[in-house]
Amino acid sequence: MTATHDIIIIGAGAAGLMCAATAGKRGRRVLLLERADRPGKKILISGGGRCNFTNLHVRPECYLSANAHFARxxxxxxxxxxxxxxxxxxxxxWHEKTLGQLFCDGSARQIVDMLLDECGQGAVDLRCEAEIGNIAHADGLFSLNAGSDTVCAPSLVIATGGPSIPKMGATGYAYDLARQFGLKVVEPRPALVPLTLGGEEALFRELTGISADVSARAGKTRFREAALFTHRGLSGPAILQISSYWRKGDTIGIDFLPDHQGDWLLAAKRDQPRSTLSAQLRAALPHRLADALAERIALGGELGNLSDKTLRAAEQRLGDWPFCPNGSEGYAKAEVTIGGISTAELSSKTMEARKLPGLFAIGEAVDVTGWLGGYNFHWAWASGVAAGLAA
Structure with a gap:
């Protein structure tokens, strides 16, 4: 069998397009296969249609993986x-929004067009609506059926992402392919996803649509951003960030007043003894949220009539309000997937499989998951370049 291409890349998302452009400009003959009717569909819907394409503060510590050093x-x-x-x-x-997040001034379409233009500068054959048959490996070549054609190449790149946002056509195909070739997969789960509440905590659903600037905590990890109450539970940037660190059965903590110093209620008691907890909270939070928190803490009467011990207990609860989510909204609402093809199977420099030279895995398919805010797109670019330079 004779190679028809130098590299076959499965998946024309962010990582696949970047890998194809990089390899193509090296003079490699690249076949880029995409099951959808057009490339970069997740790019197009990202960032409210403006694509949060990277983050100025990218560093290895912003990524979750079984191997914390792999992305470095x-x-x-x-x-x-x-x-x-x-x-x-x-x-x-482009412009910086907040926390180092970079967006297009115009449209996410510009990023897709840019990547396609980069691919056009090399020998990249992009085929959309590609029906991919069984993939085999023999005599140093990967072969597969792409529609009516049989194609083969010494290098195969898995760039099909994870199962998050299935309405966009996302599946766990990358994991099946990895297992076919003997690569281990770290159990995938939804990440950057809203969390759901049940039982007594479902009472907070009356606050649907209300958001507040909070500090959310899971274990020792903490994020300071907005949290949003929904009809199913909790969402907003702070919650999406924490969801990547949360495991079912764990409790998360919310500091509703992250800018308040210790003993702030005691100071309020001294300066405004006739004030109430609800009035103090209303000065810092949306009124419906303030009233709901005050009602649940159940401190009746004026602050001047309450003991310091009681006020400190209220401060402590407001500073680390426990929620025990009963689940998440799953892959349908998850921005990314945590877990994936084990980094122990791959070279951190080239993204090539250690057991099978010529096989590569990049982007979300790999067990590397970034924070919210452009970090996952940057991993797609960086891993795509790494493989594109090596394949």
Whole structure:
């Protein structure tokens, strides 16, 4: 059997497009296969249609993986500045929103067009609506049926992502393919996903639509951003971030007043003895939320009539309010998947499988999951470049 291409990449999302562009510009003959009717569909819906394409604060500590150091090599060799240089070369206007998050001024379509233009600078054959048959490996070549064609190449790149957002066509295909070739998979689960509440905590559903700036905690990990009450539980950036660290059965803690110093209620008792807890909370929080928290703490009467011990207990609860989610909203609402193809199976420099030379895995398919805010797109770029330079 003779190779029809140098590299076959399955999946024309962020990682696959970046890998194809990188390899194509090296003079490699690249076949990029996409099951959907067009490439980059997740890119197009990201960031409210403006694509949060990277983050200025990317560093290995912002990624979750069974191997905390795995992402370090790829991230060091392809930085946010590198991607920003690419964006600027293509004349795409951008802005920083908050916390280092970079967005297009215009449309996410600009990022997809940029990547397609980069692919066009090399020998990249992009085929959408590709029906992929069984994949085999023999005599140093990977072969598969792509529609009516049989194609083969010495390098195969798995870039099909994870099962998050199934309405976009996402599946666990990458894991099945990895297992076929003997690679281990770290159990996947939804990440960057809203959490659901049940039982007595369901009473908070009366606050649907209310958000507040909080500090959310899971274990020792903490994020300071907005939390949003929904008809099913908790969402908003702070909750999405914490969801990646949360496991079913665990409790999370919410500090509803992260800017308040210790003994703030005692100070209020001294300065405004006739004030109430509800009045103090209303000064800092949306009124319906303030009233709901005050009602659950059940401190009746004026602050001046309450003991310091009682007020300190109220402070403590408001500063680490426990919630025990009964689940999440699952892959349908998850922005990414945590877990995936084990990093123990891959080279951190090239993303190539240790057991099977020529096989690569990149992007969300791999057990590397970033924080909310452009980190996962940057992992797609960095891992795609790493494989594109090596395959």
């Amino acid at each position: 090599s790829a991230l060091a060799r392809y930085t946010p500045r590198d991607f920003l240089d690419l964006v600027e070369r293509h004349g795409i206007a």
